[in-house]
Amino acid sequence: MEFLSLPYIILIIFAFVLYYAKANYHWQRAVLLLSSVIFIGYYHLMYLCVAVGIALFTYYAGRLLYLKRGTKSSPYILAGSIVALAGGWLAARYWSPLFPLGISFYTFQALSYLIEIYWEEEDPEPDLLNFTLYMLLFMKFLSGPIERGYDLLPQLKKAHPFCYENITYGMKSLVVGAFMKLVIADRIAPFLNAVFGAVHGASGIQLLESTLLYPIQLYADFAGYTNMAIGFGIMFGFKLSPNFNRPFVSITTGELWRRWHMSLSFWVRDYVFVPLSAETRRWKSWGIYFSLLVTFTAIGVWHGAGWNYAIYGLIQGLIIIYETAAAKQRDWLQNHMLKQIYKPLFIIRTYLLFAFSLLFFRIEKMSDICYVYQHVFDGVNTSLKETNLGMPDFNWIAFGIAVVLMFVFEYFNSKRDLLKLVTRQKVWFRWAIYYVMIMLIFLFGAFGVEDFIYIQF
């Protein structure tokens, strides 16, 4: 049951109507729990059993950690819990014939919850139902954001009365997400899939074009999903964490990772990089480099069972190590170059590095990845017409305009909340915008093309 499917729309309508039928905490929690159970169980009953099992394990492990705080057994309990959770996740990832959807996201959520209790930054949640809802909440279950307990749990402990402004704001966020997913990501997806699925049949120019377009597809897909998740959250009175902050304006790969899949980046920063670099601080710079390499390889491995993912993470780590080591030279360049030249140059450099490293993320077979690197500058097979990748010209124009619109929207939205600005406009103008947006999605969106890319993680 994905966000843009008919069963999900029916579920969300029922859940929404029931949720606000009574502004009562117990009632609303029951509606959300039931909706989450239906949402997960609809995919596969086993997914629900695994998710509930992990939630129960984490809940009781958290209670035990709290009880044993300050004792000698406490680190062992934490280590045992981490081994059990990470082991379960690894087993599901590498050996299970059925990979439970969302497990990477909620396992990381469970790990952060336990570590925070161990560090005495947080107390365990006393109410089992609240905790289960924190783990299973349907809007963020499949692909995050990876929520921290101290952010989400307090929000689950109170009633959420009907708030017209919030609900309409959430709906606007939904529309923005749907636009990104349907008009941009899904529009280009079948054509990029055709190229990456049979790289030997594509010409050099098609490989180059697909390599350069893939980050945009991935971004529109995942950020579109996140906008929708955040929108659904707001409609039910929750504030979920943002996952993206205009990553393609980054001038370094390090900055890009502070703007890309932020809930994962910050998770590994807090629970892998910071403890590791603290442990290796006597190695000075080498300790930092080592920690960076381990952290980014962990990010790569998080994505999947395959050397390609590990290499993808490793490449990110190596680039960031280089950037850290060459920080002085970069500062010198920044001081001696015109800002108008330096910034675009480094933005393009960062984008290109990211795009070419993403090949390890997108293509599973190493031989195919090598083939792309070898032939990406081979030029054209027949004529320049093949640059359309089989997509009709009209769709290219619509796709191009949509991408520009997305970046322009994000630019102005970073200066001022455009969704709130719309709310303050006159009614005829607001409604015109709503109709135009819905029409644009209807006319130019590609429906039923494929699932969200990050659903597989």
Add this chain to the structure above:
Amino acid sequence: METKDNKVNIGNKTSMRSMISKFYLKCVLIAIPFLLLIAYYVNKDPFLVIRPHNDYDHSTICLDEGAASWYKYKLYRRSQHYDSFIMGTSCTMAYRCEDWNKYIHAHPYRLFGNAEGLVDLYMKLDALDKQPNQPIKNLLLIFEQSLLSKNYMQSGPCYLMPPDVSHVSWLYYQMTFLQDFLDPLFLVPYLKFELTNRYEHSMKGIINPYGRSHFGYGNDAIYPNEIQIRKMGERYWQGGYWYKFGKRRFVATPGKEFSRTIFKVQQYYLRRIKEICDKHHTNIKIVIAPILERRKLNTKDVAIIRKVFGNDNVFDFSNSTDLSVFDKHNFYDGVHYRTVLGRKIIDAVYNKKYLMK
């Protein structure tokens, strides 16, 4: 105090309820125009894709012929026991099942598509192969440069094949047509025609002004230009379309050939077509269509096709030595030719009368 609190609560509840009602009302108001249009679309089904129809030969609009001929095939396959197929682009209009049947004595059907590509053709053949109890005894494939150059499955409302052929999801398939319906470039002329029932030039390419476009169980073509030729005689090749484009487009370029078209992907699909034919012991004939300007298919491409399907099964009319093939009276325009030439080609193919090298 208690009474006062209760009143406040009741007041809050009332305003909350009115707010919720207002919200739901606005949602319905936003949805109404779309729901009305969708209801109209579902009721009319102008693309003939939502539910099965009894007639795919007449339609108000210019159809996705690939989908329409597939649906028509499915409608009659049980009663007509089709076992032989003519496949290719709209150029297949020159080949009548009746003419072909004189040589094969079977149950032929013309399964064509608008500007069909090689991958579309393969997908259709593959779908035929997967139909239960579907023999493929004879196959007449009409190849041309534009068909061979497309190394991808075509999308969009003019080309997309039904889900059982294209393997796209049902939702994607239906949304493709619904989106085209909602596109003002389609919707406005369509609604105008529905209201006035009068064809205007601005409706060209959207509304079908001729009524019937194919006929019979074999799905033979009715090309409206044939009626024009009957009316106008020799004047057809002098005025209008021919006068306008005569000098610019149809200058004969004998000996000139297209650049290479068949690469790895095309070779892959040609081999897959051959595999299906081998599985069904199909008697396959491949016609490389002539075009008026006498530009031939690339020699290396022809050699590849011959290598895959065998020398005796490939007939390159783009390089015909019989110049009467390229007589303009055989053509409706630069690429579409008449049944008179189609008959001649079928005869040449099956009686081994070599109109080509």
